[in-house]
Amino acid sequence: MTSEAGHQPAVPSVCPRHPDREAYVRCQRCGRPACPECQRPAPVGIQCVDCVREAARTSPQARTIFGGRATDGRPLVTYTIIGMCALAYLGQLASSEVTSRFAFAPYLGWTEPWRFVTAAFLHSPSTYLHILFNMFALWTLGQYLEPMLGRARFAALYLISGIGGQVGVTLLAGSPTLAGIAAGQDRAWFTAVVGASGAIFGLFGALLVLNRHLGRSSAAMYATIAINAVFGFLYPGISWQAHLGGFVTGIICALVIVLFRRQGVRHLVWIALGLVLGLLVVVTVGKYLTVPPEIRNLTVFR
Template sequence: MTSQPPPPPQPGAQAVPTCYRHPDRETYVRCQRCERPICPDCMRDAAVGHQCPECVREGNREVRQARATFGGAAVATPRVTWTLLVLNVLAYAAEVLRPDEVVQRFAMWSLGVHLGEWWRLITSAFLHAPPPSFWHILFNMWALYALGPELERRLGSGRFAALYLLSALGGSVAIYLFGTSAVGASGAIYGLFGALFVVARRLGYDARGVLWLIGINVVLTFVVPGISWQGHLGGLVAGAIVAAGFAYAPRRNRALVQFGVAAAVLVALVLLVTMLPPYGLLQGALT
């Protein structure tokens, strides 16, 4: 017995569908969006049925990306907060190893800034009272751990970083103008206090608890000896202004307004340092 070739298709009979990406593969499954036939290797699970790779890519482009409450990409892990925590701890470790050298070179010192040592305005915000004192860094890092993640998720990582650094700079500029020397992240932390109050009011939350927290810390600033009230209040004011710019920016051109406010605060702080001498220098009190 000899095999016979299959009979030719009858007129009008439909051809067997093949995958549009692999013409040698028969398939009876079609993409739910474009209805092109797709083989198992080209099938992508969808809410109903399957889709082809091209339709999946197109759909992903059309999906609106998740955003933080006040703009910026949504934050799943508060990486900026953790980075700031690590930097503060590393700076403190450097103080433990070389306390005098690190503090003398990087602490906030008004006369040093006036003479051109600009880095002190920022580096001082990552230093703390050197050993054997530990309460200073412990309180500031606890506050950063408690406040940072929530604010970073609301503002987005970039905006939160700008808020923190501008608050730190605001505290240092206030020390430059009205103080002598200091170290600590307290200016940045007080900026987070101010931002938390602004964000709570903007979202319609009860902000009285935050107001009490700020009030208690302001009182402690003037009651506990050895605390730089200039750094605390300078950071608080700078943080509140930046947060207001972020939280109350209109949806239209939101990013432009937000970063415009941040840039304006930065320029104002730089101008204060470049145009005004420190008060202590005028009084002959800087050493």
């Protein structure tokens, strides 16, 4: 006869992530012990935090129709840009130094190139209508475009278009000479510009391209763009050059996004957008190299 041995109580395992804690439950995926803090509900049983993290990393990401990461629909980048513009505007009202240090003028672009970016977040401190109109347009366009493109692509579109607006101002400012400056000419080279209009016109241009690709009508947008373009020519103090530069840049960026929207090539979109930005830099440097060094290297205009 054989005698039955007494049953020994089960000894709890130790959580590999917290060696000082006992774990009575094992992960349904990897089989390792998991303490209560490291347990995550699963369709069957629980999984450990490591397996949940690995599953999230390897599972395919939901994508927008143009290859960006799908979001919950909230245009967070749009809201962030509006917030940045509002804070910058308050800074402009508090001190005129904010405008003078960060506004863009072609004669400052060579020595202070960051102004190509910062000017797109400033607005005329003499009238609140400037920032109100621009932010309303950005809010309207952003709610449509950002969920369609994904946040990263939308942010890149805005920034590159904003830079394109300042590039347009530079290319269309003429070719200043020392004699022209002495005669009181070539004022466009020394005229400061601020505003998100260049970037917003880039969003307009992108919207036309993306809607056409999707087979959607942009009839109402044509009228809006035409009215804003006419204002740039009829009213003093509005830079139609920035509008044009941003509009063309936005169209090019949108074409790039459409071209590289598919799964096998979507990662190349960032290289392509980088090339668009590089082209803007090359064109701008070429323009500055045609300007006399005495003018190109100015930091103050008196």
